Amino acid sequence: MKVSEAVRSRLSVRAFLDKPVSLHMLRGVLELAARAPSGGNLQPWRLHVLSGGALEEFRQIVRQRLARDPSPDPLEYHVYPANLWEPYRTQRFRVGEMMYALVGIPREDRDARLRWFAKNYEFFGAPVGLFCLIDRKMGPPQWSDLGMYLQTAMLLLRERGLSSCPQECWSRYNRAVREFLGAPEELMLFCGMAIGYADESSAVNRLDSERISLDDFASFHGF
Secondary structure, three states: HHHHHHHHHOOOOOOOOOOOOOHHHHHHHEEEEEEEHOOOOOOOOOEEEHHHHHHHHHHHHHHHHHHHHHOOOOOOOOOOOOOOOOOHHHHHHHHHHHHHOOOOOOOOHHHHHHHHHHHHHHHHHHOOOEEEEEEEOOOOHHHHHHHHHHHHHHHHHOOOEEEEEHHHHHHHHHHHHHHOOOOOOOOOEEEEEEEEOOOOOOHHHHOOOOOOHHHHHHOOOOO
């Protein structure tokens, strides 16, 4: 697969097949992804990868937590800025409406939307769940390194026929995640990621989020 094909076919997949992922393949992807750019070669990403019994144990803990008390842990960062402004607000709203239309949930059915959102905390049924953490003393430049590492990993997964969904929603339960992983206090949870083989029959996986045009975000000088 060409890089361009991997980029075009990478989607945030929200329904997976019950098909195991090879540990050998996964290790190869995560190792090669470490060739991603990293300022000063700090390589600040720290990963925990769950599958099999460990993943099911974690899912069960999260189910119990959500049933007992769905309120979030104290937030360590905000996924979106407060009072999101245009055009960003519309872009976020639009992709949500597209997704809920595909799964047949109307805007006014808030309970159904909440039940759908809860699938995030099952990793959408994926056979692998990944968590990415970073030393909390690191700054925004190192957080950008995380994005480059994770994108590189997602493209390498596509090359191997796998799909993924990066999930910042796990930051709402950062303490519960770190406690399960036994991660030290100095590490902050950035995101999770569902990894597996896409269920191509699922309507939600037909979501092809819109992208703004090049001229809306790029200016060229001296050409």
